[in-house]
Amino acid sequence: MKLKDEFPRLLSLSTEKEVSLECVVQRKEGVGGWHLNFRRSLRSWEEVEVVRLYTLLAEVPPLRPTIPDSLRWLRSSSGKFTVAAVRKWLAAHHGPKLMIPTLLWGNVAPPKVQFLGWLIWKGRVKTTDFLQRIGVLNSSVSNVCPFCKAEPESLNHIFLMCRGIWESWTELLNWWDVKWVLPTAVVDLLHWWMGFKGKKIIMNIWNLVPMAMFWYIWKIRNDCIFNGGQPNLKELSESVKWRVALWAKSNLPALVTSSICSAAGI
Ligand SMILES: [Zn+2]
Known part of the structure; x- marks a missing residue:
């Protein structure tokens, strides 16, 4: 006060x-x-x-004239301002939301892939329902999902909830021997993904998986929409493993490369 x-x-x-x-x-x-x-x-x-x-x-407490007046950062016990103390405070108040940018940007995927991940997190990727919402497409244009052709195409549907997609997510998680409960939104998926704990070299690979998955899903979706391609989601998880392995091979140390390549059968 x-x-x-x-x-x-x-x-x-x-x-x-x-x-x-x-x-x-x-x-x-x-x-x-x-x-x-x-x-x-x-x-x-x-x-x-x-x-x-x-x-x-x-x-109010009595003033202590022998102690010099100074600024004190109340969020840390020492009273000293540090970036680590600010981050700790933000993490406590904003939770996993704060950590998602670390997942999206702190990996070795190409920048355009990271940017797509960021657009997806922010809900700004241009799915048909999004374009209709902002008036770029009128409401008479079909917004049916190009994969299942049954549900409307929305961000959460094509990146997560569409049957062939969540089956691919599950196959990838089986690859990691991880069980999961299907989240209902991509944001929840990212929160969950951030909760995985492992050694740094493992996390480097783990964090590439959603990046590669998003990239391939968007690539297949655009091929269906713009080139009339037929979706082949059965090979999606294998393609993602290959892509993760190639990114790791290009950007991560040899130790990681050998383990990931053998896991992916390369
Ligand atoms: Zn679908």
Whole structure:
């Protein structure tokens, strides 16, 4: 709480707006009580405000004149400001949402793939329902999913909920020997993905999987929409494994390369 906000009238009447707290406290100790100077006699309700101010000041901890005045970062026990302390505080208040950019950008996939992941996370990828919503396509255009041709094409459907897609996610997770409960939204999938724990070299590979999956799904979807291609989702998970292996081979140390390549059968 700031006293200037709590007592705006007293501040406007004060003739000592720039005087330091130390100076006022020293005067208090000299005369035996608070003494504030105003530019005119106070009205009765202003006197009440002064009494309220003094009552409030009586409740605050005593000043310690031997300790120099300084800024203190209340979010860390040491009182020192550090980036790590800010991050810790943000993580506590914003939870996994804060961590998703680390998943999307902190991997060795090509930048265009990372960018697609970011668009998907933000719900800005141009699915048919999105284009209709922003008025680029009119509502008479068919928005049926190009994979199952049964449900409307939405972000969560084509990247997660469409049958052939979630079966591919499940196959990939079987590859990792991980069981899961199908999330209902891509954002939830990313949160869940971030919860996986492992050694750093393992995490480098793990974080590539959704990147490659998103990339291939979008590639197949566009081929269906724009080239009249037929979706072949049966090979999707194998294609993703290959792509992860190739990205790892290009960008990660030899130790990782050999293990991932043997796992992918390359
Ligand atoms: Zn579908």
